[in-house]
Amino acid sequence: MHKRPRNGSTTAQITATLREEIIAGILPPKAPLRQQALAARFQASRMPVRESLQILAREGLVTWPTGRSARVAPLDPAELREISEMRMIAESLALRLSVPAMSDHDLAHARSLHAAAREADSRQFAALNSAFHQAILAPCNRPRLLAHIEELGKLSQRYLMVAVNDLGYAPRSHDEHSRILAACKARDADQACRLLERHITAASTALLAHLTPLAD
Amino acid sequence: MHKRPRNGSTTAQITATLREEIIAGILPPKAPLRQQALAARFQASRMPVRESLQILAREGLVTWPTGRSARVAPLDPAELREISEMRMIAESLALRLSVPAMSDHDLAHARSLHAAAREADSRQFAALNSAFHQAILAPCNRPRLLAHIEELGKLSQRYLMVAVNDLGYAPRSHDEHSRILAACKARDADQACRLLERHITAASTALLAHLTPLAD
DNA sequence: GTAACCGTAATTGTATCCAATACTCCGAAC
DNA sequence: GTTCGGAGTATTGGATACAATTACGGTTAC
Numbered sequence: 001m002h003k004r005p006r007n008g009s010t011t012a013q014i015t016a017t018l019r020e021e022i023i024a025g026i027l028p029p030k031a032p033l034r035q036q037a038l039a040a041r042f043q044a045s046r047m048p049v050r051e052s053l054q055i056l057a058r059e060g061l062v063t064w065p066t067g068r069s070a071r072v073a074p075l076d077p078a079e080l081r082e083i084s085e086m087r088m089i090a091e092s093l094a095l096r097l098s099v100p101a102m103s104d105h106d107l108a109h110a111r112s113l114h115a116a117a118r119e120a121d122s123r124q125f126a127a128l129n130s131a132f133h134q135a136i137l138a139p140c141n142r143p144r145l146l147a148h149i150e151e152l153g154k155l156s157q158r159y160l161m162v163a164v165n166d167l168g169y170a171p172r173s174h175d176e177h178s179r180i181l182a183a184c185k186a187r188d189a190d191q192a193c194r195l196l197e198r199h200i201t202a203a204s205t206a207l208l209a210h211l212t213p214l215a216d
Numbered sequence: 217m218h219k220r221p222r223n224g225s226t227t228a229q230i231t232a233t234l235r236e237e238i239i240a241g242i243l244p245p246k247a248p249l250r251q252q253a254l255a256a257r258f259q260a261s262r263m264p265v266r267e268s269l270q271i272l273a274r275e276g277l278v279t280w281p282t283g284r285s286a287r288v289a290p291l292d293p294a295e296l297r298e299i300s301e302m303r304m305i306a307e308s309l310a311l312r313l314s315v316p317a318m319s320d321h322d323l324a325h326a327r328s329l330h331a332a333a334r335e336a337d338s339r340q341f342a343a344l345n346s347a348f349h350q351a352i353l354a355p356c357n358r359p360r361l362l363a364h365i366e367e368l369g370k371l372s373q374r375y376l377m378v379a380v381n382d383l384g385y386a387p388r389s390h391d392e393h394s395r396i397l398a399a400c401k402a403r404d405a406d407q408a409c410r411l412l413e414r415h416i417t418a419a420s421t422a423l424l425a426h427l428t429p430l431a432d
Numbered sequence: 433g434t435a436a437c438c439g440t441a442a443t444t445g446t447a448t449c450c451a452a453t454a455c456t457c458c459g460a461a462c
Numbered sequence: 463g464t465t466c467g468g469a470g471t472a473t474t475g476g477a478t479a480c481a482a483t484t485a486c487g488g489t490t491a492c
Contacts, residue, residue, distance in 0.1 A: 009282055010476075034442070045477045047263070050444095051270060058274055060360065066225055067443065067484060082358050089305040142298050144276065148364075226445070250473070261446050266475090283453060283474065 014042050015052040022061045022072050023157050033062065033070040060155055077211050080159050084204035087152045091133065091200065092193045094149060097140035099189035107185060110135040114177055122164045126157055132177055136184055163207050173203065230258050231268040238277045238288050239373050249278065249286040276371055293427050296375050300420035303368045307349065307416065308409045310365060313356035315405035323401060326351040330393055338380045342373055348393055352400055379423050389419065 018038075021027045038049045053070045056062040064070040113135055117128040130153050137146060163169045176199040183192035234254075237243045254265045269286045272278040280286040329351055333344040346369050353362060379385045392415040399408035 036442075046443095047476060051267070054267060054270060055274070058271070069442070069485090079360070082360050085309060085358070086306070086361055086364070089309050090302070093301060093305050142301070144295065144298050145302055148302065252473075262474095263445065285454090285473070 009048075010042075010044050011048040011051045011055075014038070014044065014048055015055050017042075018052060018056060019059075019061060019154065022056070023154060023161070025158070025161060027072050029072050029074045031072045033072065035070075059151055061158075075159065075211070077208055080156065080204065080207060080211065083152055083155050084200055087149065087156060088197050088200045090145060090149050090152065091137060092197055094137040094140045094142060094145055095184075095193050095196055096189050097142065098137050099184055099187060099192055101139040101141065102136075102184060103139070106135065106139050107181075110181055110184070114174075114181055117170075117174055117177070120170075122170065125164055125170050126160060129160070129173065130157065136180065159207050159211065160203070163203070163210065167206065167210055169203065169206065173199070176202070226258075226260050226264040227267045227271075230254070230260065230264055231271050233258075234268060234272060235275075235277060235370065238272070239370060239377070241374070241377060243288050245288050245290045247288045249288065251286075275367055277374075291375065291427070293424055296372065296420065296423060296427065299368055299371050300416055303365065303372060304413050304416045306361060306365050306368065307353060308413055310353040310356045310358060310361055311400075311409050311412055312405050313358065314353050315400055315403060315408055317355040317357065318352075318400060319355070322351065322355050323397075326397055326400070330390075330397055333386075333390055333393070336386075338386065341380050341386050342376060345376070345389065346373065352396065375423050375427065376419070379419070379426065383422065383426060385419065385422065389415070392418070 018027070018033070027033075033053060035046045035049050035053070038052075039046050042049070053062060053064060057064040057070065061073055062070050063073050110132060113128055113132045117125065117132065120128050133153065134146075134150070137149060140146070160169075176195065180192055180195045180199065183189075183195055234243070234249070243249075249269060251262045251265050251269070254268075255262045258265070269278060269280055273280040273286065277289055278286050279289050326348060329344055329348045333341065333348065336344050349369065350362075350366070353365060356362070376385075392411065396408055396411045396415065399405075399411055
């Protein structure tokens, strides 16, 4: 009955599932997230549900005004701009530290992810896109910075889903990734950072232009 | 008995208190934070205590391996370096956006905080130092970026306490603040960012040099 | 149409219980 | 003396039930 065999972490599972569904848009912006309902859905008690909601609220995927229901955070162009600015500086710093530290193995890994993205459908594209960024940044050896970048990536992924589907942005992104990878191979950190910053800016402005007419 | 009159948020109070005590060093690094003990101390149940611990864990002030007791996060020179790097880029971005947006009122506020810091003792110094940074950055109008900077500030404050007390760093910091403020008044964002970056780097390297011999 | 009101429902917090895991301490083997 | 292992305790993760407060929605009165 109440004999959950201490799997790993109930909270972690609930958090991961909700996060995916929010990012994928299955749970639309402003959808209410009621504790009882979620507890029933995941066959858990309210405690792990509340912890999940708190985590997601701190990540920014959920708004949780005290006393009211938690809700999926709304999509806000101003927020996308801010997130993109933050990604730009954070990824640029990470890449600058990463390029001199990249091993041949790291480069090969990035290359293979990049190759896989060429033939991916739009559902896989987001994941491969993230993975590529992670791959070229990870050698910087800054766990906190990388965690920060990953969170920002998840936030922007919500907006990105729209672009890939509606704008067919994948080919352009793939092309920009090629050039960044080449700069990494040439160990040209400055050039790589410049390209990465432009890559993020370009995606952001394209998205903003596409998103602004969508009023909430 | 169990009639807590819905003050506001029990969790928020517990979190704030613990955070202060961790930053101030009252709770030393690696000190265990047991749920029962904290619940008894704050006359609350374990639920708000757990939520507080989770918040602090996500902020980085507490480590909480699943299944074991939460502990005050250890002081780690590598982490200080990383946090300083992140503060540098984040505050630089914020300042660059803030300088053109600063009103005379904003400048006056920063000036008054700066003046107050001159005559502050070392206990007040940390708070005024934070407040000054917040004051010159807030006009950038980027809530998420500012929240990120505030978190980083709290993390570095733990390390800073050592420096102010042991190194007498306050006068130097005050001098650097003067020059940053002057650049803001002159609306020279580039110069202000350069000075701010140097300010953070200088504090970081001084702290690192002082901290490295202190092995855990 | 708007404002006040009331009943329902949702949230916050408490108390208590259970199972599984982590920790501690002490004795035995080397 | 040091290390290894096991029993017993402490602590955590989670469930459940309950109390109290507060938001929400619909109805009614004006």
